Amino acid sequence: MAATTEKAKATKAKATKTKTAKTKRRKPRKKLVIVESPAKAKTIEKYLGRTYKVMASLGHVRDLPKSKMGVDVDHDYDPHYISIRGKGDVIKELRSEAKKAKQVYLAADPDREGESIAWHLSHLLNLDPKEKNRVVFNEITKDAVKDAFKTPRTIDMDLVDAQQARRILDRLVGYSISPLLWKKVKKGLSAGRVQSIALKLIIDRENEIKAFVPEEYWTIDSEFKLKRSKFAASFWGIDGKKHDLPDNDEVQKVLAKLDRDKPFNITKVTRKERKRTPQPPFTTSAMQQEANKKLNFRTRKTMMAAQQLYEGINIGKEGSQGLITYMRTDSTRISVIAKHEASSFIHEKYGAEYAATKPIKGKLPEGAQDAHEAIRPSSVYRTPADLKQYLTNDQYKLYSLIWNRFMASQMTNAVMDTMAVTIEQNGVTFRANGSKLKFDGFLKIYKDGKEKDNLLPDLNEGDQLTLSKTDPAQHFTQPPARYSEANLIKALEENGVGRPSTYAPTLDTIQRRYYVKLVGRRFEPTELGEIVNTIIQDYFPDVVDINFTADLEKQLDGIEEGNQDWVKVVDTFYKPFSKEVSHAQDTIEKIQIKDEPAGFDCDICGAPMVIKMGRYGKFYACSRFPDCRNTKPIVKEIGVVCPKCHEGQVIERKSKKNRLFYGCSRYPDCDFVTWDKPVGRDCPKDGHFLVEKKIKGGVQVICPNGDYEEPVQK
Numbered sequence: 001m002a003a004t005t006e007k008a009k010a011t012k013a014k015a016t017k018t019k020t021a022k023t024k025r026r027k028p029r030k031k032l033v034i035v036e037s038p039a040k041a042k043t044i045e046k047y048l049g050r051t052y053k054v055m056a057s058l059g060h061v062r063d064l065p066k067s068k069m070g071v072d073v074d075h076d077y078d079p080h081y082i083s084i085r086g087k088g089d090v091i092k093e094l095r096s097e098a099k100k101a102k103q104v105y106l107a108a109d110p111d112r113e114g115e116s117i118a119w120h121l122s123h124l125l126n127l128d129p130k131e132k133n134r135v136v137f138n139e140i141t142k143d144a145v146k147d148a149f150k151t152p153r154t155i156d157m158d159l160v161d162a163q164q165a166r167r168i169l170d171r172l173v174g175y176s177i178s179p180l181l182w183k184k185v186k187k188g189l190s191a192g193r194v195q196s197i198a199l200k201l202i203i204d205r206e207n208e209i210k211a212f213v214p215e216e217y218w219t220i221d222s223e224f225k226l227k228r229s230k231f232a233a234s235f236w237g238i239d240g241k242k243h244d245l246p247d248n249d250e251v252q253k254v255l256a257k258l259d260r261d262k263p264f265n266i267t268k269v270t271r272k273e274r275k276r277t278p279q280p281p282f283t284t285s286a287m288q289q290e291a292n293k294k295l296n297f298r299t300r301k302t303m304m305a306a307q308q309l310y311e312g313i314n315i316g317k318e319g320s321q322g323l324i325t326y327m328r329t330d331s332t333r334i335s336v337i338a339k340h341e342a343s344s345f346i347h348e349k350y351g352a353e354y355a356a357t358k359p360i361k362g363k364l365p366e367g368a369q370d371a372h373e374a375i376r377p378s379s380v381y382r383t384p385a386d387l388k389q390y391l392t393n394d395q396y397k398l399y400s401l402i403w404n405r406f407m408a409s410q411m412t413n414a415v416m417d418t419m420a421v422t423i424e425q426n427g428v429t430f431r432a433n434g435s436k437l438k439f440d441g442f443l444k445i446y447k448d449g450k451e452k453d454n455l456l457p458d459l460n461e462g463d464q465l466t467l468s469k470t471d472p473a474q475h476f477t478q479p480p481a482r483y484s485e486a487n488l489i490k491a492l493e494e495n496g497v498g499r500p501s502t503y504a505p506t507l508d509t510i511q512r513r514y515y516v517k518l519v520g521r522r523f524e525p526t527e528l529g530e531i532v533n534t535i536i537q538d539y540f541p542d543v544v545d546i547n548f549t550a551d552l553e554k555q556l557d558g559i560e561e562g563n564q565d566w567v568k569v570v571d572t573f574y575k576p577f578s579k580e581v582s583h584a585q586d587t588i589e590k591i592q593i594k595d596e597p598a599g600f601d602c603d604i605c606g607a608p609m610v611i612k613m614g615r616y617g618k619f620y621a622c623s624r625f626p627d628c629r630n631t632k633p634i635v636k637e638i639g640v641v642c643p644k645c646h647e648g649q650v651i652e653r654k655s656k657k658n659r660l661f662y663g664c665s666r667y668p669d670c671d672f673v674t675w676d677k678p679v680g681r682d683c684p685k686d687g688h689f690l691v692e693k694k695i696k697g698g699v700q701v702i703c704p705n706g707d708y709e710e711p712v713q714k
Contacts (some may be wrong), residue, residue: 029102030050030053030100030102031101032097032103034055034094034105035054035108036056036057036108036114036117037059037307039308040311046320060120061117061120062084062123062124064080064082064168069171071168071172073172073578077168079168103133107136109328110326111159111326111328112159113501115156115159129154132152132153133154138326139325139326139378140310140311140312140321158562161566162556162557162559164566165556169193169574173192173193174191176577177540184590188513190509191540193543198492198510199515202488202510203525206525214476214477216246218474219234219472219473220254221233221234222234223468224264225467226457231456234432235254236430238257248474258470259426263466267461268420268461270420271418273438275413276441279408281334281375281376281409284328285500287302287401288303288485289489290401292484293484293486297397299503299508305395306324306398309324309327309399310324310327314390316390323377323378324399325376328372329375330500331374346411353412354442355412356412359411376402376406377402377406404446412439412441413441413442414443416436416438418433419435419456420432421456421459432456434454434455436455481522483522485507488523492506513528514526514529515529515532531593535584540577542577542580602628604628605622609623609632619631620632636652639680640680645669645672647670648669650678674691676691676692678690686707686708688704
């Protein structure tokens with residue numbers, strides 16, 4: 001009996017030992033963190049360590065269906081979300097890992113879009129909506145990420161509702177107007193809340209340009225001499241009053257008053273010290289505008305490079321690091337830590353006189369959420385020069401712009417010594433203005449082209465001058481300029497239309513639909529764009545009413561703040577809008593975009609060729625389409641014979657990126673190609689063909705080999 005008991009004990013001990021061994025071998029359960037992108041996942045996983053697994057959802061996982069409206073307008077605008085096509089494997093893997101995880105954290109971007117992604121993920125993974133599993137950080141640095149995981153929160157349903165309301169409104173507008181445009185105008189067209197406003201702004205500007213009547217005016221620029229010094233001054237007025245010069249007769253009256261043989265007297269010299277204040281650090285729209293102006297970056301390229309800098313770049317020994325703060329923001333606010341770091345850097349690098357004691361504070365635009373800091377480097381000690389070897393050319397240019405702008409905002413004012421001089425003779429007044437940089441301040445690192453000195457000699461009241469020459473010039477007032485990407489974003493922002501995340505896709509859409517085209521970096525509307533704008537303006541006036549749209553944006557922001565009910569906001573818009581849709585369906589007549597005769601016959605079947613409107617503009621096509629599918633691009637001759645083969649004509653062409661270049665009409669038999677416009681003459685020095693180069697202030701004819709150039713033509 002005793003032996004049996006001992007045997008049982010031994011067996012039990014052995015089983016316990018085996019169980020313990022198995023328990024030891026079992027891998028500990030990790031905490032799962034879900035972000036949007038693989039680059040962000042890689043950076044964050046390095047900071048969190050081995051007890052965490054970080055995965056990417058690759059953006060949104062659920063959305064409204066593409067095949068139908070997906071919004072139940074009869075039941076409180078209930079959205080019918082479905083898993084996005086192609087995301088099945090991602091969702092399956094996330095579900096599998098979520099089941100095994102000790103804890104699941106949702107770390108999507110810190111904005112409405114990110115909150116919405118987190119909410120959809122919690123639904124798909126069956127997470128408790130009241131659980132504190134939402135983690136947000138404004139910059140992807142080790143300290144910021146670790147601190148964020150110390151204070152997770154629940155999903156903010158006000159943010160989710162704000163995003164959902166925008167999505168549903170855009171769907172109601174797009175899926176109500178777009179089918180009408182397909183039916184009445186042309187397949188493939190679309191309409192949207194913000195894109196319709198952007199299109200209207202471009203067309204309104206074009207109409208202003210067409211209606212503009214130039215007015216003549218004249219100037220009299222002169223050169224005066226004091227001893228050996230010469231300087232420029234301009235006519236200002238007569239008898240102490242400002243006087244306009246509308247025509248040449250008025251100019252001659254002024255010149256008749258002047259006596260070149262008598263001295264001109266300096267009657268007033270005003271010396272002042274003028275301060276120039278740095279601009280605040282970047283908001284999203286300010287960054288997009290400045291990158292467009294200074295780097296010639298399209299808005300989409302700017303946001304793509306900024307996203308990469310935010311999510312993390314491998315910078316050698318430090319590994320993958322987030323280099324800038326979150327790039328979608330309407331705030332110019334800066335954290336105390338960032339201010340102290342910038343101040344320390346400026347003291348060390350440039351000296352105490354360059355560090356501002358009270359850095360510039362930008363004024364928040366109306367409706368700004370101020371949810372995040374301004375866009376700034378995550379550490380100012382990572383200078384652009386230090387990081388250049390690790391960044392692509394685009395990343396480096398944008399990082400330099402962000403770094404310089406932020407550092408400049410923490411620096412002291414630039415100081416200019418200015419001098420204003422009044423010169424008189426026989427009641428005729430000339431004025432001259434000069435300036436000299438006294439202290440560079442923030443201009444030490446952030447140049448803007450306005451810091452050049454305009455020096456005047458040492459002039460004093462009572463000095464007498466000699467008039468060296470006068471240069472009367474005729475001018476005409478210019479129409480307003482067409483919108484560039486930077487100007488259009490600024491106009492949308494000033495009118496309270498759209499938000500930082502909407503500008504890049506909006507500009508992209510109106511170009512893809514061929515409603516507008518970029519010509520010389522400026523937007524021009526197309527015939528198709530004008531047709532679509534007319535329909536929307538006539539039948540859906542609220543959609544293109546800037547004040548109405550701006551007020552709607554405020555209501556949508558109110559949802560985010562918890563002050564508005566999203567269903568009521570959507571309902572207030574949709575009820576009158578749905579009546580406009582019904583009216584439009586009954587009254588809009590089908591618009592036929594007629595094919596224009598091309599003036600020549602098809603070289604395949606002999607039928608007349610016509611000009612058709614396509615997705616990328618107009619092109620030649622056979623009138624017997626679809627029986628004959630012959631097409632040809634419409635090319636523009638510039639009146640210059642090809643300098644290579646001397647047979648074909650030089651024509652304008654467009655690259656895949658829509659950039660203009662010049663080639664021979666006999667291509668591919670002749671492969672002549674150049675980015676610069678040939679002028680039809682050869683260089684008198686080496687015989688190479690001459691080209692036009694656009695430079696600041698006009699156009700200059702040059703030899704590409706650098707041997708010859710002609711004066712600039714304004």
